[in-house]
Amino acid sequence: MYAFKYDHPLDDGVRRRVMDELAALERRRDVRVLFACESGSRAWGFASPDSDYDVRFLYVHRPEWYLRVERQRDVIEQPLDDELDVSGWELRKALQLLNRSNPTLFEWLQSPLVYRADEDATAALRELMPDFHSLARCRWHYLSMARKHHQGYLQGETVRLKKYLYVLRPLLAVRWLDSGRGLPPMRFADLAAATVDDARLADEINHLLAVKMAAGEARQGPRLPRLDAFIAAMLAEPAPPLPGGHGGDPRRLDALLRRLALGEALAA
Numbered sequence: 646m647y648a649f650k651y652d653h654p655l656d657d658g659v660r661r662r663v664m665d666e667l668a669a670l671e672r673r674r675d676v677r678v679l680f681a682c683e684s685g686s687r688a689w690g691f692a693s694p695d696s697d698y699d700v701r702f703l704y705v706h707r708p709e710w711y712l713r714v715e716r717q718r719d720v721i722e723q724p725l726d727d728e729l730d731v732s733g734w735e736l737r738k739a740l741q742l743l744n745r746s747n748p749t750l751f752e753w754l755q756s757p758l759v760y761r762a763d764e765d766a767t768a769a770l771r772e773l774m775p776d777f778h779s780l781a782r783c784r785w786h787y788l789s790m791a792r793k794h795h796q797g798y799l800q801g802e803t804v805r806l807k808k809y810l811y812v813l814r815p816l817l818a819v820r821w822l823d824s825g826r827g828l829p830p831m832r833f834a835d836l837a838a839a840t841v842d843d844a845r846l847a848d849e850i851n852h853l854l855a856v857k858m859a860a861g862e863a864r865q866g867p868r869l870p871r872l873d874a875f876i877a878a879m880l881a882e883p884a885p886p887l888p889g890g891h892g893g894d895p896r897r898l899d900a901l902l903r904r905l906a907l908g909e910a911l912a913a
Contacts, residue, residue, distance in 0.1 A: 647838060647841060647844065647847040648838065649833070649837045649841075649851055650851055650854040650858065651691065651833065652691070653688070655683070655687065659729075662729070663681070663698065663700055663731075664760060664761070666700075666723070666729065667700075667702065675706070676704040676705060676707075677705050678761055679702075679703045679704060679705055679762075679763045679766040679767070679905070680702060680703045680754070680759070680761065680762050680763065680766065681701070681703075681733075682701055682702070682753055682754075683698065683699060683759075683760075684699045684700075684701040684749075684753055684756060685697075685698075685730075686699075687758060688752075688758050688831055689814060689831060689832060689833045690757075691810055691833055693807065693861055694860075694861065695861045695862055696862060697727070697729065699730050700729060701732060701753050702733035702760075702761075703733060703736060703766075703770075704721065704736065705735070705736045705905055706735065711907060719734065719738040720732065720733070736906055737902055740898040740901065740902055743773060743777050743893075743898060744777060745782070746777055746779035746891050748829075751774055751778065751783075752831045769901055769905075773893065774828060775828065776892050776893040776897075777893035778828055779889060780887045780888060781888060783818075783822060783828075784819055784823070784887060787822070788815065788884075790811075791812045791876075792880060794808055794815075799873070802867065802868060803867060805865055806853060806860075806864050807862060809853055809872055810833065810853065810857060813876070814836065816876065817833075817836040818836060820879075824839075837850060845871060846872075849869060849872055
């Protein structure tokens with residue numbers, strides 16, 4: 646097993662600002678934030694000095710919101726600025742995505758950088774994750790992500806170096822899934838340590854990580870032949886036969902929604 650560079654920079658001032666933003670959002674939108682985390686390169690462990698903060702959260706409305714005839718908007722997106730990217734999903738939407746084995750939600754709930762977490766809600770959601778995890782759906786998600794970034798950003802003689810990591814991370818998640826390890830971890834270093842078994846490839850990835858964490862997001866450079874060969878080989882691998890569904894019971898999701906969103910009203 647090889648060790649890989651990683652860092653989780655989270656400035657105290659930014660943390661306080663995020664907490665203030667979440668509290669203001671609760672007052673303005675009349676919601677309750679159940680969980681908030683970092684979801685991008687800072688949580689993956691390879692942020693650049695100028696990386697922004699990708700704050701993602703789950704929230705719940707007051708009970709009457711769930712008793713309306715017309716469908717309501719179930720996403721909150723804050724205006725972007727140079728430092729913070731803040732958006733969240735309403736609880737019912739999150740549970741629908743959990744029932745569809747959504748890898749993004751799995752990643753949020755495994756983030757190593759958590760701003761806020763309602764203990765009851767977070768524990769309940771994490772407990773459900775293994776039962777609603779579909780190997781086939783998650784593998785397709787990560788492979789599609791790798792192909793999209795590879796085709797869109799790694800075709801020229803000079804490329805944005807960070808895009809290698811945006812291809813490698815989902816490909817290593819595919820390797821993790823194919824090896825039967827279950828849910829892939831969010832931190833890139835953990836993925837790489839468990840799935841990269843070639844010393845020269847590990848050295849090149851570590852060099853890339855060092856460049857990414859020291860340079861700006863827009864840093865460009867020549868193509869990296871060893872990584873190109875590894876990526877091409879993985880993208881060409883046939884998918885193994887995998888079960889398409891999951892073993893979760895949607896009635897458990899219904900019960901959790903009623904408890905977290907309507908619990909006080911039902912108790913009254």
